[in-house]
Amino acid sequence: MNQTTSSSDASQTLGFQAEVKQLLHLMIHSLYSNKEIFLRELVSNASDACDKLRFEAIDQPALLDGEGELHVRVDFDKAARTITISDNGVGLSREEAVANLGTIARSGTREFFSKLTGDKQKDAQLIGQFGVGFYSSFIVADKVTVRSRRAGAPADQGIIWESDGQGEFTIAASEKATRGTDVVLHLRADEDEFLSGWKLREVLRRYSDHISLPVQMLKEEWDKDKSEQVKTDEWESVNQANALWTRSKSEVSDEQYREFYKHVSHDFDDPLAWTHNRVEGRSEYTQLLYVPKHAPFDMWDRDARRGVKLYVKRVFIMDDAEQMLPSYLRFVRGVIDSADLPLNVSRELLQESRDVKAIREGSTKRILSLLEDLAENKKEDYATFWTEFGQVLKEGTGEDSGNIERIAKLLRFASTYEDSDAQTVTLADYVTRFKDGQDKIYYVTADSYTAGRNSPHLEIFRKKGIEVLVLWDRVDEWMLSHLREFDGKQLVSVAKGGLDLEALADEQEKKHQTEVAEQFKPLVERLQEALKDRVKEVRVTLRLVDSPSCVVVGQNDLSPHLQRMLKAAGQAAPNVLPVLEINPEHALVKRVQSATDDSFSEWANLLFEQAMLADGAQLPDPTAFVSRVNRLLLG
Numbered sequence: 150m151n152q153t154t155s156s157s158d159a160s161q162t163l164g165f166q167a168e169v170k171q172l173l174h175l176m177i178h179s180l181y182s183n184k185e186i187f188l189r190e191l192v193s194n195a196s197d198a199c200d201k202l203r204f205e206a207i208d209q210p211a212l213l214d215g216e217g218e219l220h221v222r223v224d225f226d227k228a229a230r231t232i233t234i235s236d237n238g239v240g241l242s243r244e245e246a247v248a249n250l251g252t253i254a255r256s257g258t259r260e261f262f263s264k265l266t267g268d269k270q271k272d273a274q275l276i277g278q279f280g281v282g283f284y285s286s287f288i289v290a291d292k293v294t295v296r297s298r299r300a301g302a303p304a305d306q307g308i309i310w311e312s313d314g315q316g317e318f319t320i321a322a323s324e325k326a327t328r329g330t331d332v333v334l335h336l337r338a339d340e341d342e343f344l345s346g347w348k349l350r351e352v353l354r355r356y357s358d359h360i361s362l363p364v365q366m367l368k369e370e371w372d373k374d375k376s377e378q379v380k381t382d383e384w385e386s387v388n389q390a391n392a393l394w395t396r397s398k399s400e401v402s403d404e405q406y407r408e409f410y411k412h413v414s415h416d417f418d419d420p421l422a423w424t425h426n427r428v429e430g431r432s433e434y435t436q437l438l439y440v441p442k443h444a445p446f447d448m449w450d451r452d453a454r455r456g457v458k459l460y461v462k463r464v465f466i467m468d469d470a471e472q473m474l475p476s477y478l479r480f481v482r483g484v485i486d487s488a489d490l491p492l493n494v495s496r497e498l499l500q501e502s503r504d505v506k507a508i509r510e511g512s513t514k515r516i517l518s519l520l521e522d523l524a525e526n527k528k529e530d531y532a533t534f535w536t537e538f539g540q541v542l543k544e545g546t547g548e549d550s551g552n553i554e555r556i557a558k559l560l561r562f563a564s565t566y567e568d569s570d571a572q573t574v575t576l577a578d579y580v581t582r583f584k585d586g587q588d589k590i591y592y593v594t595a596d597s598y599t600a601g602r603n604s605p606h607l608e609i610f611r612k613k614g615i616e617v618l619v620l621w622d623r624v625d626e627w628m629l630s631h632l633r634e635f636d637g638k639q640l641v642s643v644a645k646g647g648l649d650l651e652a653l654a655d656e657q658e659k660k661h662q663t664e665v666a667e668q669f670k671p672l673v674e675r676l677q678e679a680l681k682d683r684v685k686e687v688r689v690t691l692r693l694v695d696s697p698s699c700v701v702v703g704q705n706d707l708s709p710h711l712q713r714m715l716k717a718a719g720q721a722a723p724n725v726l727p728v729l730e731i732n733p734e735h736a737l738v739k740r741v742q743s744a745t746d747d748s749f750s751e752w753a754n755l756l757f758e759q760a761m762l763a764d765g766a767q768l769p770d771p772t773a774f775v776s777r778v779n780r781l782l783l784g
């Protein structure tokens with residue numbers, strides 16, 4: 150944060166962090182058509198502030214200071230043209246106000262800004278996914294005043310924060326009689342529609358009905374003389390004010406489930422699906438879990454928020470309780486409310502708790518069932534899920550061996566059958582398309598779909614009409630090291646030696662293979678000698694159709710693709726020499742066979758280097774390769 154001017158300790162003018170300025174500008178222009186969401190965001194913050202206070206008061210009851218009934222209040226003043234959202238929650242100290250209302254300190258911020266396009270509609274969606282929170286005030290207000298007092302602080306330690314959203318804000322000390330926060334919005338010239346009890350109630354009912362505290366407004370009565378509604382001084386609730394997850398499913402509408410999702414996830418978009426259950430028995434808890442439609446900006450960030458909100462007997466305990474779900478389900482948002490955990494439970498305690506283990510297992514099963522249901526009954530939604538979170542779900546094959554069979558059924562792949570990079574094929578689909586004599590599931594891994602699809606290793610499979618799965622996600626190699634079989638069928642890489650194609654070859658092919666091996670023995674021996682430092686072995690193969698040569702590794706060796714990934718990640722990868730396989734039918738191999746002694750080594754190296762390149766490897770000395778090709782072309 151850059152401090153521009155500073156008067157005294159009591160009153161300071163500070164600059165917004167550059168990203169805030171950018172966000173504000175974008176938001177005002179992109180979210181205008183959806184402007185009433187400011188109320189949802191501010192009520193949501195007010196409710197969170199009350200939850201935080203209730204939590205702090207578990208250890209320090211004095212913080213409640215005799216006023217234990219927490220609420221959010223919304224009021225308007227026609228003459229002053231303001232709307233005020235107040236809460237008697239935890240409040241903000243001066244430091245907290247400066248830190249929270251002037252910066253964006255969130256993981257994923259950089260990704261968010263890098264994805265912006267300048268197209269209003271697309272950006273509005275991105276901003277929605279990112280979450281605008283407090284800053285949405287400036288969509289309808291040209292000045293925002295925040296008065297606050299931290300719970301536990303005396304009346305003279307209140308603060309007043311003010312900004313016109315242009316780039317700076319002021320912060321000063323200010324008496325405040327009650328604890329908590331008032332956010333006062335000074336409406337822009339054309340926003341008078343919000344200066345109406347009817348309008349505000351309508352928006353609040355739509356967006357905030359799920360809030361578990363009372364959201365109150367002053368009751369209004371019809372004044373005959375004035376011929377209009379006038380406010381009384383009695384506060385009344387405009388929402389149901391009981392925690393949504395404690396209601397029975399039949400009492401909650403889809404719309405309410407969706408709004409609640411937006412509150413817990415800070416996502417503007419609807420969720421893709423949800424599951425709501427009360428579990429009774431040895432361990433008692435309620436879960437309301439959602440699968441979002443979009444991956445958050447920080448899904449791959451190690452510091453990202455993950456997990457769900459934890460409540461104990463309806464008291465908010467913590468955000469992002471990552472212990473409640475395994476890491477491969479980190480995209481899930483929602484609430485878990487336990488009846489068994491102690492109120493003073495800490496993150497450390499959660500790690501060891503048997504109740505948490507039971508909740509985690511139960512919630513995992515629920516989410517897997519939810520995904521199975523989507524996959525079965527809402528294929529389009531499942532496709533959306535897979536595009537956004539498929540790579541994360543794949544981690545489950547290693548992380549959650551107990552559920553590996555269920556996870557395996559949820560996986561989707563690109564394959565040579567569809568001949569497209571869309572990941573739509575299930576392992577079960579694949580198995581139904583087994584050819585006679587086939588008993589394995591074949592796959593190829595590569596750096597990209599195109600590299601995989603065009604790999605020479607696939608040639609024989611194409612010729613025989615055998616489907617091959619094409620995998621190129623970073624997590625795939627790791628997944629495959631755990632997912633060894635499906636439904637009793639082994640998963641086998643087409644790039645590994647000893648590929649058991651025997652079973653698929655007919656008698657004639659087998660005979661041909663033996664003859665060819667014999668016939669090419671002298672060439673194989675010559676090649677082996679010429680390439681002895683670069684390959685483990687040379688052999689004749691019938692797996693190639695159009696390519697002269699390819700490289701393979703032993704059944705238990707790391708695949709070349711995985712070796713490259715490890716090296717790129719700065720990890721030590723054992724240097725495994727590959728096996729060079731040559732296609733006896735190819736004209737180039739025949740040309741090599743007839744090479745004289747002085748050029749033989751050049752041809753041998755060319756065969757090998759070509760095979761490496763086709764496999765997606767980088768040659769250690771590309772210039773030498775180019776010179777070699779040129780010499781042979783000209784020679």
Ligand SMILES: Nc1ncnc2c1ncn2[C@@H]1O[C@H](COP(=O)(O)OP(=O)(O)OP(=O)(O)O)[C@@H](O)[C@H]1O
Nearest residue numbers: 194195198240241249250280281282283284330415
């Ligand atoms: N009414 C309030 N009382 C106390 N603190 C508040 C209040 N409103 C906002 N804050 C503080 O300001 C921070 C920033 O709020 P903001 O709405 O911008 O983001 P957020 O709620 O953390 O996240 P998101 O952008 O995802 O909604 C909050 O995390 C909270 O610490």
